[in-house]
Amino acid sequence: xxxxxxxxxxxxxxxxxxxxxxxxxxxxxxxxxxxxxxxxxxxxxxxxxxxxxxxxxxxxxxxxxxxxxxxxxxxx
Numbered sequence: 419x420x421x422x423x424x425x426x427x428x429x430x431x432x433x434x435x436x437x438x439x440x441x442x443x444x445x446x447x448x449x450x451x452x453x454x455x456x457x458x459x460x461x462x463x464x465x466x467x468x469x470x471x472x473x474x475x476x477x478x479x480x481x482x483x484x485x486x487x488x489x490x491x492x493x494x
Contacts, residue, residue, distance in 0.1 A: 441468045
């Protein structure tokens with residue numbers, strides 16, 4: 419008897435955690451490679467693909483991008 423796969427269900431939290439780890443590695447490679455080198459360009463392509471997948475999972479095209487700090491004013 420064959421076992422059915424779990425295709426069709428993506429654990430979003432787990433996937434985003436793995437993508438965050440991969441994205442950090444890609445950024446490190448990017449910062450070490452010469453700008454416009456084949457390694458740099460490949461790293462940028464991977465970074466873009468990670469961001470596209472994160473957008474599909476979250477609906478936020480800038481899920482991994484730094485967010486601006488919000489400024490709270492004290493209530494009177």
